[in-house]
Amino acid sequence: MKDNWRDSNFKKISISEDWFEVYEITTNLFVFYEPRHYEQTIANLVIGQQKAALIDTGCGIGNLRKAVEEVTDKPVVVINTHTHPDHLGSNRQFDEIAMYDHPLSHRVAARGVSHQIMQTEILAESLVIKPWPRGFDPSSFALPSFEVSHWLRDGDRLSLGGRDLEAIHTPGEAADHICLLDRADRILFCGDILLHGPVWTHLEGGSLKDLITSYRRLMGYFDDFDHLMPSHNEPWLDKDLLPETLAGAEKVVSGQAESREIIDPWNRRLRQYSFGRFEILTN
Numbered sequence: 001m002k003d004n005w006r007d008s009n010f011k012k013i014s015i016s017e018d019w020f021e022v023y024e025i026t027t028n029l030f031v032f033y034e035p036r037h038y039e040q041t042i043a044n045l046v047i048g049q050q051k052a053a054l055i056d057t058g059c060g061i062g063n064l065r066k067a068v069e070e071v072t073d074k075p076v077v078v079i080n081t082h083t084h085p086d087h088l089g090s091n092r093q094f095d096e097i098a099m100y101d102h103p104l105s106h107r108v109a110a111r112g113v114s115h116q117i118m119q120t121e122i123l124a125e126s127l128v129i130k131p132w133p134r135g136f137d138p139s140s141f142a143l144p145s146f147e148v149s150h151w152l153r154d155g156d157r158l159s160l161g162g163r164d165l166e167a168i169h170t171p172g173e174a175a176d177h178i179c180l181l182d183r184a185d186r187i188l189f190c191g192d193i194l195l196h197g198p199v200w201t202h203l204e205g206g207s208l209k210d211l212i213t214s215y216r217r218l219m220g221y222f223d224d225f226d227h228l229m230p231s232h233n234e235p236w237l238d239k240d241l242l243p244e245t246l247a248g249a250e251k252v253v254s255g256q257a258e259s260r261e262i263i264d265p266w267n268r269r270l271r272q273y274s275f276g277r278f279e280i281l282t283n
């Protein structure tokens with residue numbers, strides 16, 4: 001999508017895994033970006049004094065653990081913003097995993113995601129610019145079940161030493177979606193609900209109404225952060241995107257927004273409402 005941010009001020013870190021591009025956003029914050037996948041996922045790494053948190057684990061195609069270990073030697077806890085497969089791809093590589101305590105996340109952790117679903121959702125021809133990275137075998141690719149070490153409740157804080165991440169339940173794009181607030185660094189990790197690009201409400205468990213409730217709730221924390229760190233497309237966004245996206249979503253619900261019909265790369269017929277730097281998709 002829009003990738004001119006990569007030429008901007010962020011320092012590019014060289015690593016041996018060529019599937020990812022790694023950028024230093026601040027001294028304690030790095031992004032692992034997948035430029036050759038349609039989803040352009042971003043795994044965010046926040047490094048505390050004792051521990052590092054890896055927020056989401058991308059599509060699972062490159063060796064994310066190896067890439068992360070080239071950036072930090074601190075023990076890593078994975079925190080998933082929700083259970084769509086492009087956010088859990090490399091969970092199996094990590095020993096400590098935290099997720100929001102919701103029936104959906106329990107189900108996904110216990111069952112994993114089948115090869116067939118990963119093939120359609122993640123590996124389809126139209127989604128990937130090849131070659132595959134060394135050591136990746138698409139024919140056996142699936143997401144095995146994984147152990148969750150911490151089931152997070154709304155308001156729980158995970159301490160990294162010197163900074164902690166507070167879970168805020170924000171359904172709408174997915175029923176088990178959370179944002180993570182880092183008050184020390186004044187950053188809101190916002191997963192898929194605030195980003196440059198499309199916000200999805202059309203998958204099972206998605207709800208535009210819930211999404212609006214979540215945006216309104218986040219407005220209650222508006223004085224606690226300056227930047228947004230999403231899980232796709234472009235990192236380090238200005239917090240003004242929150243009131244802007246809330247206003248857009250309210251226009252969609254009240255019938256004041258214009259839309260057009262699109263077919264997405266998965267062949268779904270959707271309504272797309274465009275608001276400049278972001279869009280809202282419904283079915």
Ligand SMILES: [Zn+2]
Pocket residue numbers: 084086087192231232
């Ligand atoms: Zn996503």
